Amino acid sequence: MVTNVLNYGRSGVADWVVQRFSALILAAYTVVMVIWLAVNGSELTFAQWQGFMGQTWVRIFTLLTVLALAGHAWIGLWTVATDYLKKSGVRVAFLGGVLISLFSYVVWGISIIWGF
């Protein structure tokens, strides 16, 4: 068993499942957004857009997608970093930056989705 303190779930299966499950959420959200924009997009007004994004189910779905994106990006970039960044100082600094960015996106995302 190879262990590493920074990986997401300490288990390869857990990471693998989270990666696939979050990918499904991201794909579903993309489909919903593309369809909605295709139907309403040609003459979209701010009121329409706000009305759509303000519905509770869209807010919940968007928050779920933001969280899925953060988990997906963390596992993916952790994998890339452990492949290509061989100096542990460089890797920890990079992953620290990733972690702070993702956390900021999540907090910012919540304030955008639920703050209006």
Next chain:
Amino acid sequence: MLVSVYRYNPETDSEPYMQDVEVSLPEGKDPMVLDVLNLIKEKDQSLSYRRSCREGVCGSDGVNMNGKNGLACITPVSEVVSRGKLVVRPLPGLPVVRDLVVDMGVFYKQYQRIKPYLQNSSPAGGRERLQSPEDRAKLDGLYECILCACCSTSCPSFWWNPEKFVGPSGLLQAYRFLADTRDEATEERLADLDDPFSVFRCRGIMNCVSVCPKGLNPTKAIGHIRDMLLSRAT
């Protein structure tokens, strides 16, 4: 024919270099790459490479020929030569000992790690542990591996993490024992593989399948291990 061979003698060379040698092949024949190496060695005894059975069974002469790994003894020159030139390099990703000879230490370490032997503590029913023909058939395509390291050294995941990722060859062998109905250590074997590196560094690019000189499919075996890990965890 022009042959470009990777040369490196750590005792005399400060760094590796490619040596161009003109080799005249016998008329009307398509020799194997190993025959070409032998022709070069006749003229220059200092060229080092491993070879033994010269018929694709021992797995000693895995080398990189015009960019693709394979066994020199069963690869016809015509199959790999490009624009009249044959380029022979050592297997990529492993430390070079000299010329085409690589240090296989880390490769064998990963093989040792998966415990490549039958583990069964219950007494055998008769003189031997019998299997049904169906159960025995599950080992086909797994037990034939000759440990030539062509697959693992063509795998980028193994290049980047040779100490942590078991590699296609080791994982094919791991599944050979996971699939064996006589083996009782399935749980211990899976527990040892359930981390983000050992199995899950495989990204399924199938370089291993493309180069295996025995026509085996490590990617498929890795998929089976992943399924077993998944059903164990859920």
